[in-house]
Amino acid sequence: MSLFGKWQQWSQILLVTAVLASVNAWLNPAGLSGDDSHRVDLETALTWSESEGVRWVDAREEVEFLSGHIPGAVLLNENDWDGGLDRLLSVWDADTRLVVYCGDATCNASEAVARRLQEDLGFEEVYVLSDGWSGWVGSGGEVWSGE
Amino acid sequence: MVGRVVYGCCLFVLAAVFAYAGFLKVLDPAEFRIAVESFRMVDGFLLSASVYGIPALEVVLAVGLFIPRYRLTAAVLSFLLMVLFTVLILIAWVRGIDLTCGCFGAPASNDTNYPFLLGRDLALIFVAVVVWKGSLVRKPNSQ
Numbered sequence: 001m002s003l004f005g006k007w008q009q010w011s012q013i014l015l016v017t018a019v020l021a022s023v024n025a026w027l028n029p030a031g032l033s034g035d036d037s038h039r040v041d042l043e044t045a046l047t048w049s050e051s052e053g054v055r056w057v058d059a060r061e062e063v064e065f066l067s068g069h070i071p072g073a074v075l076l077n078e079n080d081w082d083g084g085l086d087r088l089l090s091v092w093d094a095d096t097r098l099v100v101y102c103g104d105a106t107c108n109a110s111e112a113v114a115r116r117l118q119e120d121l122g123f124e125e126v127y128v129l130s131d132g133w134s135g136w137v138g139s140g141g142e143v144w145s146g147e
Numbered sequence: 148m149v150g151r152v153v154y155g156c157c158l159f160v161l162a163a164v165f166a167y168a169g170f171l172k173v174l175d176p177a178e179f180r181i182a183v184e185s186f187r188m189v190d191g192f193l194l195s196a197s198v199y200g201i202p203a204l205e206v207v208l209a210v211g212l213f214i215p216r217y218r219l220t221a222a223v224l225s226f227l228l229m230v231l232f233t234v235l236i237l238i239a240w241v242r243g244i245d246l247t248c249g250c251f252g253a254p255a256s257n258d259t260n261y262p263f264l265l266g267r268d269l270a271l272i273f274v275a276v277v278v279w280k281g282s283l284v285r286k287p288n289s290q
Binding site for chain 2: 003004005006009010012013014016017018020021022024025028030031032106108111112115
């Protein structure tokens with residue numbers, strides 16, 4: 001027996017892994033392709049905002065929210081999900097789209113919050129702002145600070 | 148005696164961690180895909196292969212660690228997998244990416260605590276080394 005085991009065992013383990021992964025992909029293909037249909041750019045979100053109105057949802061940290069956020073945005077993140085959800089429901093209108101944002105195009109919190117709103121709570125019109133907060137600031141959008 | 152107990156504990160911890168992490172991701176590949184995407188390192192086929200391959204490998208390794216014949220190989224692969232995870236988290240930290248670890252399924256919070264993630268991975272690397280070294284001493288035909 002070598003320091004790293006026998007190569008036959010390596011190949012057997014990797015073969016079983018490949019079979020298991022293939023079976024899982026066949027049974028549960030949800031992870032095969034990302035769904036970008038819920039992502040929206042700032043221009044489109046602003047069009048919605050002007051025509052039908054949108055409810056902005058800020059998925060960043062509370063300290064970031066307090067230092068500056070999109071006017072009317074509701075703070076909702078994984079750190080205080082119940083509190084944020086109460087705030088959202090108190091202002092929520094069934095006819096208004098929800099647009100969730102986090103720091104920038106590379107952050108992931110908005111995806112997680114949007115997914116949880118859709119899958120756990122059944123919200124249908126939930127979108128993720130592609131460029132996030134940095135895109136809003138970069139476009140010269142109005143900024144509110146505090147609560 | 149102490150060595151056997153330490154080895155046994157490390158073996159159990161390593162297998163339990165891989166089984167738990169692997170099953171969570173096997174059951175919800177869509178959630179794990181978001182986590183893998185947040186690293187922004189793979190795309191296309193490699194992304195899908197990672198989404199399904201990593202959880203499958205974790206589950207297989209968890210089982211393999213309990214089969215004496217495969218224990219050494221599973222321990223080596225566990226070590227390599229943990230080193231890979233650690234390097235990926237380090238790269239994400241250097242690049243300033245706000246990532247969703249995805250290590251154990253859905254994120255518990257949205258702030259990336261890199262020192263905690265790295266500390267946990269380094270601890271698991273140590274555990275894997277203990278199991279690897281112990282498996283070299285305890286060959287299957289001597290158990």
